[in-house]
Amino acid sequence: MRAVVTTATGTPDVLRLTEVDPPEPAPTEVLVKVSAAGVNPVDWKIRSGQFPSGGLGATPFIQGWDVAGVVESGPRVTRFAPGDEVFGLIGFPRRGGAYAEYVTAPARQLARKPKELSFEEAAALPLAGLTAWQTLVETAHVKAGDRVLVTAAAGGVGHLAAQVARALGAEVTGTGRAAKHDFLRAVGVHHPVDYTTGPLHHAVTGQDVVLDLLGGDHSFELVRTLRPGGLLITVIGHVSPELATHAASLGVRVTGFLVEPDHAGLEELARLVTQGDLRVRVDQAFPLAEAAKAHEYGEANRTVGKLVLVP
Numbered sequence: 001m002r003a004v005v006t007t008a009t010g011t012p013d014v015l016r017l018t019e020v021d022p023p024e025p026a027p028t029e030v031l032v033k034v035s036a037a038g039v040n041p042v043d044w045k046i047r048s049g050q051f052p053s054g055g056l057g058a059t060p061f062i063q064g065w066d067v068a069g070v071v072e073s074g075p076r077v078t079r080f081a082p083g084d085e086v087f088g089l090i091g092f093p094r095r096g097g098a099y100a101e102y103v104t105a106p107a108r109q110l111a112r113k114p115k116e117l118s119f120e121e122a123a124a125l126p127l128a129g130l131t132a133w134q135t136l137v138e139t140a141h142v143k144a145g146d147r148v149l150v151t152a153a154a155g156g157v158g159h160l161a162a163q164v165a166r167a168l169g170a171e172v173t174g175t176g177r178a179a180k181h182d183f184l185r186a187v188g189v190h191h192p193v194d195y196t197t198g199p200l201h202h203a204v205t206g207q208d209v210v211l212d213l214l215g216g217d218h219s220f221e222l223v224r225t226l227r228p229g230g231l232l233i234t235v236i237g238h239v240s241p242e243l244a245t246h247a248a249s250l251g252v253r254v255t256g257f258l259v260e261p262d263h264a265g266l267e268e269l270a271r272l273v274t275q276g277d278l279r280v281r282v283d284q285a286f287p288l289a290e291a292a293k294a295h296e297y298g299e300a301n302r303t304v305g306k307l308v309l310v311p
Helices: 041-048 119-124 126-139 156-167 176-187 216-223 241-250 264-273 288-299
Strands: 001-004 015-019 028-039 064-072 085-089 102-108 110-112 147-150 172-177 192-195 207-212 224-236 253-256 282-287 307-308
Touching: 001 288, 015 253, 015 288, 028 119, 028 288, 041 282, 041 288, 064 102, 064 119, 064 126, 085 119, 119 172, 119 282, 119 307, 126 207, 126 224, 126 264, 126 282, 147 156, 156 172, 156 176, 156 207, 156 264, 176 192, 176 288, 207 216, 216 224, 216 241, 224 241, 241 253, 282 288, 288 307
Parallel strands: 147 172, 147 207, 172 192, 207 224, 224 253, 282 307
Antiparallel strands: 001 015, 028 064, 028 102, 028 307, 064 085, 085 110
16 A cells, blocks of 8 residues: 655655555454545654654654544454444554555544545544544533633634534634634634734633643743633643643643543534534645645644645
8 A cells, every 4th residue: 555654753855655565453443445634733743853753663654643534344343344434533642554545443443424524524623623622521621601712723623622612602712813813703713812913811811711722932821811710721742840830820720631532522523513513624635645745834834724635
């Protein structure tokens, strides 16, 4: 089969389209013919060396954790049958191998693809969508009437988190440049805020929950938008002792987060899609052979929604 192999740490040209042996499913795994694979910021951060490869091991390896496709086989699997259309977050943060024509995955890391989504849209949903679901629903327990701030709300996680928060009945504020405010309103943001016009805490206060998709020094300002006792969840890096101390001095809480594969969460996201409460924006779909171009595009921070690869 064809697969995009990360041959070394470096610029996008280390991604090479290569012929490799197709994987073989173990018991409780399925073999999936890939129709589309999602591209996420963590992909190019690992490729460039900004993030450690961790469970991927040393190069060469095949990147990618978001997948949508068709089940081909699955020894001793009862959840799916050959021909079923599925999508999922596979292996994360260990090897997933979605930048390929075929992948294997534990059956319980996949869910049935809703008919309302194309394969490209379904491949764009798992990592970003589960991040939104697991932070807002399972970590913050957002409920009707809560005030939720989503940063980078036009991005991959952000545009899905805004819709999840609104479906939960929250009052949603989202940050983005003024040119993206119409898009933010279209994905459920009640109060779009242009973060370039001045300190964010001057424009936004009293939030119950902040979903921090920026990290770094931004987190120190974001905690100032919370009400006393409010919660900031950062998905970028760890909570530093300095940030924890700063948050405590303001009477607010902070926690880190790392998304996990979860078929139950995928099924909840699929339910929101079927109900019409969740739409997935695919900014661009690149051929598998142009994975390097997809990384270049993503690293330029021009993306509205998500990027995908199509074998």
